[in-house]
Amino acid sequence: MTAKRLRIFALLAISMMFLLAWAFPIIWSVLNSLKTDSDVLAYPPKLVFAPTLEAYRDVLFGSGSILPNLLSSVIISVGTTIVTMLMAVPAAYALARLRFRGKKFAGFYVLATQMLPPVGIIIPYFLVLRNIGWIDTYQGIILIYLSFSLPFAIWLLVSYFEDIPFEMEEAAYLDGASRLKTLWRIIIPQVRGGIAVTVVFVFLNAWNEFLFAVVLSGNTVRPVTVAMFNFVSVEQTLWAKLAAVSVLAMLPVVVLGVVAQKHIVKGLTVGAVKGGGRR
Amino acid sequence: MATTAVTSAGIASEAPRSDFGRVLAQRERRFAAALLAPAFLALLATTTFPLLFLVYTSAFRMDLAMPFTNGFVGFENYQVLLSDERFWTSLLVSLVYTGSTVALQVIIGLALALLVMDMKRGQGCFRVIAILPVVLSPAVVGMIWRTFMLAPEFGIVDFLAINAGLGSKNWLGDPTLAMVSVIAIHTWQWTPFAFMVLLASLASLPEDIYEAARLDRASAWQRFRRITLPLLRPAIVMVIIMRTMVALTAFAAIFTVTAGGPGTATEILNLYAYRKSFTELSIGYGSALAVALLIVTIIISGILFAMRRAK
Structure with a gap:
């Protein structure tokens, strides 16, 4: 005993x-x-x-304040989330609910795009953005963030769309509602929860991104993850300030993570059930 | 007479329905195309087009520091790559980093999931704490470890090492210790992921099999080896696949801690491609390195998926 x-x-x-x-x-x-x-x-x-x-x-308020960087992070993350959701919700609905030729291939393509190493995307992207003068701009960084947020959001949303019963749509069609109207009025309200979870994860991933940000940022666009480096230089480290910035950078994602607690395993393994993929 | 009437009526009612059906199917296809178009155009522009452009770029000498030497070189970058010692070293570092972090995550994550599964109270505590490292930016994690955890003397790890009688170590300055450190940091951040997935999978296993095994007087080890492990296999393989893909392209967690150093001790292939392109500004050769990384990724995922299919 x-x-x-x-x-x-x-x-x-x-x-x-x-x-x-x-x-x-x-x-x-x-x-x-x-x-x-x-x-x-x-x-x-x-x-x-x-x-x-x-x-x-x-x-926050001293010289070299990181408030602009926090704002940068917010604009990038919110912008990425909005654009991603506007594109991913319709696409996920089509992949989950509609019949059309090449559907299997379309789903596979979305998964396969996640296999690309980010460094392989950023090199050509840097060259293109430099040519059109989009380095250090919000549109440049948000566009490239779609490369990882879109496949993720589409697959997560597909899993929620697949859960709603077909009868709801059929009843709406019998009442003479158009497809678009049915999607907007009947289907979307059914997956509100799934959309909320997807928003949380897309925001979180955009907030945490580093490689694209470090290559594309400049004086206008510089998220906190990149700006943190200002506090660690060869000459000296500003210890307490670095800690404060770290905490400020962690705060939103920790809050979101704890709020979305129940969905975190699903959010982290999305796509993996069907094929490969990664966060 | 009666039968023809029935069949002709049947055909008459069938014909317009299939016409109607065809129109509906066509409308459905058009609707699907309209819904998919924005997302797929964006994916083409942000993933497929860069990939093609990357392969194209890798056939050029493109040196931003010395633009006058630029030009088409065909496969030269790849020939250089094959005899580039730094490339082979970085590939080896990648494989060591990926292999060890994934193995550690799965072993520790599984052990902890089994341990927590048997706990009657306090499971919730683990579930909440486990979320914390996973949601953080690898860049922030790297920064915290580099400073508050691994700094000489007042860094907690060094403080513990001193008190354990090991003496103060140069955790990020010594090549071997630096490698150990970056592996430990990655493992720290992502073991909770393996833990959460395996715990969820464990919780969904049927209880009655274990009941039957207990009646057959199977030992705890036998139950684990013969029941738990085979049932968990799909989840374990999934964790291995997902974590391998991420570890191969890890960037922030190494960049913020050692930046690949000291020297090239912690420079994984991904980081080498970045450094070549954006620090040394030789974009053509950097592109060839990125293509090599893509090929390595495809080979490894091919092996893993074959593993998943094999029973």
């Missing part, structure tokens, strides 16, 4: 250790963002200290 107890205790300890390991870097960043630089650099590391909001004040 004692051996069994010991085993249970050991397993509990191991699982607690993993919980701590996952949460700690995030908690530690939050704590560091409330310290002064000298407290961050203290050895041994300080768990108890006089908290201050100084780092946040400097980062």
Whole structure:
């Protein structure tokens, strides 16, 4: 009996250790963002200290404020989400509900586009955007974000469209409603939940993107993920400020992630059930 | 007489219906085309067109720093690539990085899922905490680890190493330790993904099989080996496929931590293609490297999908 107890205790300890390991870097960043630089650099590391909001004040309202970068991130993410949804909802409906030749191929094509390594997309894209003067513009960055947000959104939405019963549409057609009207009035309201989940994930992925952003950003368009580098230079690291910026960059996605908690496994594995694909 | 009447009536009513049906089917096709057009045009423009242009670019010498040397070179970039030691090294680093991170994610994720599955209380706690790393930007994760976790002395990992008697280490300056660090960071961020998927899959397994196995006095190990593992196989293979594709093209998580360094110790093929194109500005050769990465990705996913089909 004692051996069994010991085993249970050991397993509990191991699982607690993993919980701590996952949460700690995030908690530690939050704590560091409330310290002064000298407290961050203290050895041994300080768990108890006089908290201050100084780092946040400097980062938000001081010189070299990251407010424009936060705004940049918001514009990119919201813009990507809107354009993606406008295109993905109709496409997903067609793939899930309508009969037409080449449907299988169309679905496969959407999945296959996700196989392309992003670096293979950004090299030619950079050349084209440079030629038409779209580097450091919102339209340039939002357009290329469609390369990963569209396939993802289409596949996630297809899974929701497939869940609604066909009778609803048939009843509407019998009443003489047009196809477009039926889609807008009958079908879309049925998948509101699925659309909301898709919006969350598209926003999240756009907010977190880094490779395209680092190549295409400049003085006008520079999201937080890229702007963070300003706080780490060869000469010096602005420790507390870096922590504050990290926390600000994490905040929206952590909130969204916890809100969409129940759907996260579905959102992360979308497309994989049918073929390959990745986030 | 009566039968002809019936058949002719049948034909009469059949003919307009099939006509009507054809019109409906045609309308449905047109409607589908209209709905699909915007998304597919966008996908063509943002994925297929860049791919073709990438392959085209890889046949040129295109050096933004020395534009006067630019021109068509055919397969020369690929010939250079085959004898480029840095390419082979980066390919090896890619395979080590991908292989070790995916293996660690699956093993730790599965072990933890089995552990948590047996817990009567506190499962919810795991489910919430596991979300945190997964939703974060790899760029932010890399930045946090590089500074607050791995910095010498006051970085928590180094602090723990000192207290464990290992002494202060140069976690990102030593080639081997840097590789270990970037692998650990990737594993830290994505093990919760494997954990969540496998836990969900475990929860959906039928209880009665285990009941029967228990009646047959199967040991815990036998139950795991003979029942759980085979039933979980599809989920495990799916996790392996998805995580392999991402690890092969990981960028931010290495770029923000070591930028491929020290030297080229943590430079995976993806990062080499980026550095060649945007740091050294040799876009033609960088394109050839990106095409090579695409070919590697296709080969590896081909192998994995064959694995998935094989029983």
